[in-house]
Amino acid sequence: MLHPLPHHRDQGEAIVRLQDVSCGYGKQEVLSGVSLDIMPGDFVGLLGPSGSGKTTLLRTVLGAVDVYRGQVLVEGTSTGRRRPKVGYVPQLETIDWNFPVTVREAVMMGRTMDNRFLPWYRRQDRMLADEMMERLGISHLAPRHIRELSGGQQQRVFLARALVSGPRILLLDEPTSGVDMKTRDDVMHLLHEINHQGITIIMTTHEINAVAVHLPWVICMNGKVLAEGPPSSVITSETLKRTYGAEMPVIHYRGMTLVAESPHSFTRISEPPSGADVGADGEPEPEKEVELV
Amino acid sequence: MSLFEPFEFPFIVRGLAAATLVGGLCGLIGVYIVLRRMAYIGHGLSHAVLGGAVTSYVMSFNFYAGATVWGFLCAQLIALTTRKRKIGADAAIGVITTASFAVGIVLISRYKSFTRDFDAALFGNILGVTGGDLVAISVVTAAAALILFIGYKHFLFATFDVEAARFYGVPTGWIETLFSLVLAGTIVVSMQVLGVLLIAGATVIPPIVARLLSDSFKNVVLLSTAIGAVCGFVGIYVSYYVDISSGATVVLVEAALFTLVMAYVNLRGQLSLAVRQRAATSPDAGGPGTVD
Numbered sequence: 001m002l003h004p005l006p007h008h009r010d011q012g013e014a015i016v017r018l019q020d021v022s023c024g025y026g027k028q029e030v031l032s033g034v035s036l037d038i039m040p041g042d043f044v045g046l047l048g049p050s051g052s053g054k055t056t057l058l059r060t061v062l063g064a065v066d067v068y069r070g071q072v073l074v075e076g077t078s079t080g081r082r083r084p085k086v087g088y089v090p091q092l093e094t095i096d097w098n099f100p101v102t103v104r105e106a107v108m109m110g111r112t113m114d115n116r117f118l119p120w121y122r123r124q125d126r127m128l129a130d131e132m133m134e135r136l137g138i139s140h141l142a143p144r145h146i147r148e149l150s151g152g153q154q155q156r157v158f159l160a161r162a163l164v165s166g167p168r169i170l171l172l173d174e175p176t177s178g179v180d181m182k183t184r185d186d187v188m189h190l191l192h193e194i195n196h197q198g199i200t201i202i203m204t205t206h207e208i209n210a211v212a213v214h215l216p217w218v219i220c221m222n223g224k225v226l227a228e229g230p231p232s233s234v235i236t237s238e239t240l241k242r243t244y245g246a247e248m249p250v251i252h253y254r255g256m257t258l259v260a261e262s263p264h265s266f267t268r269i270s271e272p273p274s275g276a277d278v279g280a281d282g283e284p285e286p287e288k289e290v291e292l293v
Numbered sequence: 294m295s296l297f298e299p300f301e302f303p304f305i306v307r308g309l310a311a312a313t314l315v316g317g318l319c320g321l322i323g324v325y326i327v328l329r330r331m332a333y334i335g336h337g338l339s340h341a342v343l344g345g346a347v348t349s350y351v352m353s354f355n356f357y358a359g360a361t362v363w364g365f366l367c368a369q370l371i372a373l374t375t376r377k378r379k380i381g382a383d384a385a386i387g388v389i390t391t392a393s394f395a396v397g398i399v400l401i402s403r404y405k406s407f408t409r410d411f412d413a414a415l416f417g418n419i420l421g422v423t424g425g426d427l428v429a430i431s432v433v434t435a436a437a438a439l440i441l442f443i444g445y446k447h448f449l450f451a452t453f454d455v456e457a458a459r460f461y462g463v464p465t466g467w468i469e470t471l472f473s474l475v476l477a478g479t480i481v482v483s484m485q486v487l488g489v490l491l492i493a494g495a496t497v498i499p500p501i502v503a504r505l506l507s508d509s510f511k512n513v514v515l516l517s518t519a520i521g522a523v524c525g526f527v528g529i530y531v532s533y534y535v536d537i538s539s540g541a542t543v544v545l546v547e548a549a550l551f552t553l554v555m556a557y558v559n560l561r562g563q564l565s566l567a568v569r570q571r572a573a574t575s576p577d578a579g580g581p582g583t584v585d
Contacts, residue, residue, distance in 0.1 A: 062460050088460040099328060099453055100504055100513045109453065112446045113462040119445045145508035165461060 013076065015040045015169060015200050016061055021070035023060050029068065030056040032224055038202065040168070043195040045211040045218050046204045049244050052222040054204035058171045061202065062088060075168065086169040087162030087199075092154055092178060097147040104142040106157050107133060110164035125164075132160045136190065152183035159190065163199075170194065172203040176210060188214045208235065208248075212257040231257055299533045308419035308486075309529050311430050312543060315486045316525020318434045320499035320517040321441060322479045325472060327500040328452050333383060334371065336493035337390030339480045341367040343414055343489050344393035346481070347400040357429050357481055364477030367393055372469065417488035417540030419529055426485055433478040440475055441514075444468065449510055486525075487540040494544035495521065502547070502554050524550060 014037035024030040031053045038044055046054040059065045060072055063079030074084035087110075111125040121129075133139040136156040141149060146157060155175055162170055175191070176184040188210060195201050205211055211218055212231040219228040220243040227239045235257050240248040249260040299305040326335045345363020349356045367389055374385040413421055441448060450458040451468045459465045483492050503516035528543030535542070 064456075064460065083460075083462060085462070086460070088457055090454065090457050094456075095454070096328075099510075100508050101449075101453060101510050102508060105449070105510055106453075109446070109450045109458075110461070112450050112458075116447075119443050121446070143509075 012039075014038060014073075015042075015075055016202070017071075017073040018060065019071045019073070021060060021067060021072055023056065023065045023067045023070075023072075025056075025066060030065075030223070031060065031221075034060075034070075034221075034225055036219070036225060036228070038200060040200055041195070041198060043191070043201045043216055044203070045215040046202065046221060047206075047208060047211060047218060047243065048221040050206075052243070054221065055173055057221065058088075058173055058202065058204060061169070061171060062086060084169070085165070085167060086171055087165055087167035089155075089158045089162050089170070089172040089175060091173045092151070092158075095146070095154075095158075099146075101146055102142065103133070103138060103144055103146060103149070103157050104129065106146055107142075107160045107164060110161040114165070129160070129164050132164050136160050136163075150183070151179040152186050155179070155183075155187050156190070159194075163194070167199065169200045169202070172201065174204050174206065176205060176207055184210060208240070208259045211235075212259065235259065299530060304420055304422070305529075305533060307422050307424070307427050308539065309526055311422045311427055311486050312419060312525035312529040312539065313522045314430050314434045314525075315483045316495060316499075316528075316543060317518045317522030318430075318437055318479050319483055319487075319492065319495040320503075320519070320521020321514065322437060322476060323496035323498075323500040323521070324503070324514050324517045325441075325448060325452055326476070326496050327504075332493065332497050334368070334386050335476065335480070335496045337371075337386040338364055338367060338476060339484075339489040339492040341390040341393035342477065342480050342484065343397035344395075344400075345397075346414060346484065347397040347404075351400050351404055360481040360484075361474075361477045363393070364480055365474050368473035368477060369470075372473070413488070414484055415488050415490050416538055417484070417486050417491060419486055419532070419539035422485055426482075430482045430486075433482045437475045437479060440471055444471065448472070453510075487543060491540040491544045494547065495525075498544070498547040498551050499524065502551050505554050505558050520547070520550065 016036070016038035018034050018036040021034045022029055022032045023034075034057070046057060048054050056065055060067070061074060061079070061084065063072070063074075063083050067080065072079045074086070077084070107129045108121055108125065111121055111129065114125065115122055130139065130142075133142055136159060138149075138153055138156050138160065141153060141157075146154060149157065159170075159172075159175075172191075176187055179187070184207070191201055191203070192214070212235050216230060217228070218231050218234045220226045220234060220239050222243050226242050227234045235250060237248060237250050240246070240250070240259065251258045251260055299309070323335075326332060342360050342364040345360040345367075346356060348354075348363065349359025352359070370389050371382070371385045374380055374389065375382045412418070447458075447463050447468055450461065450463050451465050455465050458468075479496075480489075480492055483495065487495055499521040500513065500517040502520050503513045507513050507516055524547045525543050528546040529539050531546065532539045532542035
């Protein structure tokens with residue numbers, strides 16, 4: 001766990017509740033029969049292959065899909081009745097990096113609807129944005145164009161935009177895609193800090209190992225929810241095979257759950273690292289040849 | 294021939310005022326058109342509005358109201374067709390705007406009396422700007438400026454990322470509708486000054502020039518409006534002395550400014566690179582030139 005304090009998971013009323021939800025876009029059903037309870041303070045990672053409905057699940061919470069069956073409740077209110085107030089961080093790939101907008105202007109967008117009838121931002125809005133940029137370590141970049149920043153800094157800008165809107169729930173669509181390992185770790189540390197301040201986080205990702213190491217709760221999905229729980233119990237070869245349709249060796253090493261890259265040819269693991277137990281679900285296995293089918 | 298000679302003629306003064314207002318208006322609206330990657334829709338709508346203009350004329354309906362409503366309906370029809378997803382936006386624009394333009398041509402060929410105004414509609418006729426036209430231009434300019442000022446934050450967010458804006462509660466549907474209305478009004482009042490064939494240039498060039506000069510949205514909006522207004526004024530002023538088409542002169546002045554700014558930005562980039570390279574190779578920087 002990245003954060004020195006253990007993750008706190010509230011009991012009681014779920015902050016996001018999906019009851020037997022089937023949804024999609026137009027006539028195309030993407031998710032079917034999804035039932036989920038996400039508790040206040042949860043930090044949830046959504047895992048699944050491309051097209052498995054991870055982003056659709058986020059959009060379901062945002063009330064931006066066609067719900068055919070079931071009910072979506074966010075903070076006790078149906079998304080069909082009222083659009084929920086949540087912070088949303090899009091994939092960086094979807095951003096138009098040539099758009100003329102400075103870091104400050106991008107962050108201030110998060111305050112657009114808080115005084116919707118005023119054409120300008122109030123003093124307290126600007127102060128809030130300044131505080132948030134300071135907190136996320138990007139205040140010195142305020143007058144710069146968003147394209148001039150590193151991947152981690154760009155991610156912080158859109159996190160700041162989401163946080164200045166004062167959400168209780170933060171949704172992130174692949175916040176660590178396309179960044180290097182150091183930046184990914186920085187972003188995950190930051191998300192843990194935010195989570196420990198009481199904000200519920202739901203994020204999609206393709207990086208199973210990052211989820212296994214950093215996140216307290218994982219949901220594996222592929223058109224429906226296949227498994228959910230702590231990474232140590234959810235990330236198994238069997239669940240990953242059901243989720244991705246591929247063999248994925250799971251390694252337990254010094255208390256960490258790791259998923260190995262599948263090799264494309266015969267490989268001989270000659271010297272496993274000290275203390276490593278290679279095999280499905282942590283069963284110790286002797287030195288062996290691994291074959292990818 | 295004095296520099297102030299054009300101001301002695303009321304019709305030139307009206308033309309200068311109209312071109313300045315229309316130039317500024319096109320520059321302002323152009324920021325949103327270019328950043329939404331809608332340059333083609335601006336170009337198409339300017340053609341589509343001709344159908345509305347001729348229909349209004351034939352039906353003895355108020356030109357400004359009729360053509361604006363026609364342009365607005367065309368924009369809404371394009372949006373509606375595009376939402377069906379099977380048809381791309383460019384194809385929808387191509388079908389609807391050319392069909393509307395064709396309606397205008399058919400009506401012109403049927404009712405010959407519009408023929409004289411047809412040239413003005415296509416290429417602009419600044420000398421034909423009446424007091425009534427100037428009032429209409431002023432009203433649309435003021436209304437567009439007011440709408441974009443009051444909705445500044447909403448328009449910025451919806452232009453930057455319409456999906457995220459929707460998730461944050463911005464009424465993007467209303468923003469789209471208002472923008473279509475403002476766009477249609479802008480094109481209608483710009484027809485007399487620039488002509489339908491040249492409106493696209495006046496809406497695209499100022500924001501691109503402004504973008505080359507600034508990275509801030511607010512500055513791009515202000516710069517683009519100012520560039521459009523100044524080029525409108527200068528274009529008409531120059532066309533008085535050179536005796537050439539007013540709309541074409543405005544667009545050529547903007548194109549000349551674009552070329553100059555582009556050259557300046559490239560030169561500035563090369564100079565900046567040279568300075569950095571020199572700093573990197575200087576002995577103080579510890580680069581390749583360092584002698585121990």
